[in-house]
Amino acid sequence: MSSRFWRVAALGAVAALSLGLAACSSNGGAGEGGGASSDPIKFGVALPDTGNSAQYGEYFRQGLDLALEQINDDGGIGGRSVELVYEDTQADPAQAPQVAQKFVDDESILAVLGDFGTPATSAASQIYQDSGLVQFAFSASGPDVTDPGDFVFATWVSQEFEAPRLAAFAAETGTSAAVFYHDTDWGQETYGFFQEGEEESGLEEVYSTAYDPESTDFRPLLLAAKAENPEVIVLISYAADGALITSQARELGIDTPIVGISSIYNQQFIDLAGEAAEGVQTLSYFTPENDDPEVQQFIADFEAATGEVTPSDYAIRAYDALNAVAQGAERADELTRQGLRDALDDGEPFTSVLYGEYRLDDTRRVSDAEQFPLVIADGAFTLK
Known part of the structure; x- marks a missing residue:
């Protein structure tokens, strides 16, 4: 899905550059995570690389690495490459705030994706909110996830x-x-x-x-x-x-x-x-039997990148999350932490493998989406 989006976005970026990117503050302002116009754009990722939930961190990396490769192959964001900075929280609510503070203190980080699960995600939210750094949660379904404030976003439908x-x-x-x-x-x-x-x-x-x-x-x-x-x-x-x-x-x-x-x-x-x-x-929200060409292309790309035929729900969510944040960065008036926050909350739609096209509601989350009834048959999830 994202490859088509990024080809279109790249053409727009080239047009913008031809009008004089060097003199433009948008997508190139220094400070608050923006960096110089030649610097890579950095997003943080809070995830469990070790501990009991490490398997989910591996799923995160599968989706994020694929999205990152596609974004950069299609020209990055406004002509700038994207980098991910990973930090291990073990999905532990006691460790997540320390990682959050580390990201907050690194002015090159424009936004943070993660963590795994509601407890670890929510344990760090107030730090991100108070410091004005976007926390883009894609694996937390608790009903109060975005309550800490307007810098917290969530794409898992609330329980x-x-x-x-x-x-x-x-x-x-x-x-x-x-x-x-x-x-x-x-x-x-x-x-x-x-x-x-x-x-x-x-x-x-x-x-x-x-x-x-x-x-x-x-x-x-x-x-x-x-x-x-x-x-x-x-x-x-x-x-x-x-x-x-x-x-x-x-x-x-x-x-x-x-x-x-x-x-x-x-x-x-x-x-x-x-x-x-x-x-x-x-x-x-996902089935490999969805005949949407974009979904089928994603499945093919995922298998080519990982060797796995069936992407996990968490890999898909991670893939979609990085694409969503990157789409917000593309349309930000100013590529700062505040500018990205405002762009993510502008009411415009996001493209997604999991949901197709979606908008965030006034609580900055996906409020509802269609689900497919599945049954496991012959070792695979199939439409019921």
């Missing part, structure tokens, strides 16, 4: 909208549910919105439990759920822990249908759960 939709989707499979959800702020908030959806969809909850996502034995919880005879099991999980719950359920002979929230859309879920993944259902 306020997604969780009730999951309840309605689960109700299509069974009328009674056992619900497993993260014992974290994200999990508890999502579960609360899911319960609201239960009431609206007529789904009866016969069992629920919060769980530590780093646990390795879910059998006692699964046996307790089985005793209540649910018609569907709902996972408010990430890919790794969701896969473990799924595989252990099947090991125990529990053949109840399983429906998971969109964050299980990840090849890792299938790889870890193996045959137990067959028949698991989810809702996702």
Whole structure:
């Protein structure tokens, strides 16, 4: 998708340069992250390179590296190349503020993308807000992510909208549910919105439990759920822990249908759960079966770059996020931290693999988007 956008943008940039870029302050002002007109444009990335969530940092890099290569191959931003500066937070709320301060203190950084998950993202938000540095969150779905202020943006649809939709989707499979959800702020908030959806969809909850996502034995919880005879099991999980719950359920002979929230859309879920993944259902904003030519081009480009046939949801979100920030930088009146913030919040649309074309709402986030119903069949996520 982005290659076509960047070819068009590059032509516009050439036209602007021919009118006298050397004398223009736009996209070339010194200070506040802008740098000299010959300097690369730098964006920071806060992500987990190590720790329990390191796999997600790898997904981030896959998407970001592909987007970066395409942007620079198409002329960069206003003729300037783009660089990414990575910092490891381990997705730890205790470490994220330190990384945020490091980015804030580096005047060459124009904006920061990341972190993984709502807790680590939100732990750093006030630092970015108070310092006037854009935090562009693409992997945080908590309803209050952008509340710290107008320098915080988010592109994952809030669980306020997604969780009730999951309840309605689960109700299509069974009328009674056992619900497993993260014992974290994200999990508890999502579960609360899911319960609201239960009431609206007529789904009866016969069992629920919060769980530590780093646990390795879910059998006692699964046996307790089985005793209540649910018609569907709902996972408010990430890919790794969701896969473990799924595989252990099947090991125990529990053949109840399983429906998971969109964050299980990840090849890792299938790889870890193996045959137990067959028949698991989810809702996702992306499917490889989308015949949109731009989506198919992205899939081909991703496979060529990584060797992987199916991009993870997180790689796609990272890819889209860098393209969105770069699109904002292209249309900024002045390429400073403030100028980029204003351009991202100007109401103009962004192009995206995940959502097609979208606009940010008045809370600077994607408020809603279409999801595809998927089921795992023959080791792949397929349209239901």
